[in-house]
Amino acid sequence: MTAAVTAAPRRGFAWIRWSAAGLLALVILAAVLAPLLATADPAQQTLDQLRPPSAAHPLGTDALGRDVLSRLLFALRTDLLLMAFAAGLPMLVGTVIGAVAGYYGGLLDVAVRWVADIFQALPVYVLLIAFVFVLGPGTPSLLVAFGALGWVVYARLIRTEVRRVRERDYISAGYLLGLSHTAVLVRHVLPNALRQSLVYLTTDMGMALQGIAVLSFFGLGVEPGTPELGAMVSEAQVFLRSHWWLAAFPGLVIVILGSSVAALGDRWTEREEAV
Structure with missing residues (x-):
């Protein structure tokens, strides 16, 4: 009875996930x-400064006369790529470290647990800002910072799952067939231990998007002049009262993108719980 009652609201909200x-x-x-949808060069500066939305400029122009729609479209490219790499690289690094530590154990396993405990006890965003501040603004610094901090969660997830999967009977059968430890880990253990990490990846992508936008808002993100959603909001903050669209449109896109990723992450989580 409880399961049926719980499942009903979830089915009722299925349209939200499909919309996301x-x-x-x-x-x-x-x-x-x-490149096909943009109405102008996103970096081209003109004398049509701070124009409201019109036929020529569907989302208006900014303080330098640049077309907001064109910059928004190319900012999407920037943020989606950064979001994918900022979450994907830590997952790759954490998966390798966690799998080796969980499978072989020993000093590496102890070291991974020790480092993971330290990192998870510290404020992530403060460390992220500190990393980027030390390394300097720019895309490489962002990726290094996210990679250095984000691998810990994936390593802990993979380590736990690998330790569980390696005790299964089919893993023992692999040893009896003469497979090496490396072959068993890569072919049989790891593919069956990735589910939790894939579920977390969707949540991590949403957090990466927020982190990239916040860092760019404060001038610690991508290189100046590069179309980026957080940087666009930052540039528009002085015009909030008079030219609201400059901050409203990139801000709305951040909300839509972050909410969509979060909704898909919830769906993955529910499927995992059902399994």
């Missing part, structure tokens, strides 16, 4: 087709 998937697909499509 559709919005995310549209955003990705817009980013891919940015």
Whole structure:
């Protein structure tokens, strides 16, 4: 009875998840087709400064006369790529470290647990800002900072799952067939231990998007002049009262993109709980 009652609201909200998937697909499509959809060069400065939305400039122009729609489309490309790498690289590094530590154990396993406990006890965003501040603004610094801090969660997830999977009977059968430890880990243990990490990846992508936007808002993100959603909001903050659209449109895109990723992450989590 309880399971049926719980399942009913989830089915009722299925349209939200489908809407989130559709919005995310549209955003990705817009980013891919940015060169075709853009109405102007996103870096081109003109004398048409701070123009309201019009036929020539559907989302208006900024303080340097640049077309907001064109910059928004190319900013989507920037943020989606950064979001994918900022979450994907830590997952790759954490998966390798956690799998080796969980499978072989020993001093490496102890070291991974020790480092993970330290990192998870510290404020992530403060460390992220500190990393980027030391390394200097720019895309490479962002990726290094996210990679240095983000691998810990994946390493702990993979380590736990590997230790569970390696005790299964089919793993023992692999040893009896003469497979090496490396072959067993890569072919049989790791593929069956990735589910939790893949579920977390969707949540991590949403957090990466927020982190990238915040860092760019404070001037610690991508290189100046590069179209980026957080940087666009930062540039527009002095015009909030008089030219609201400059901050409203990139801010709305951040909300839509982050909410869509979060909704898909919730769906993955529910499927995992059902399993």
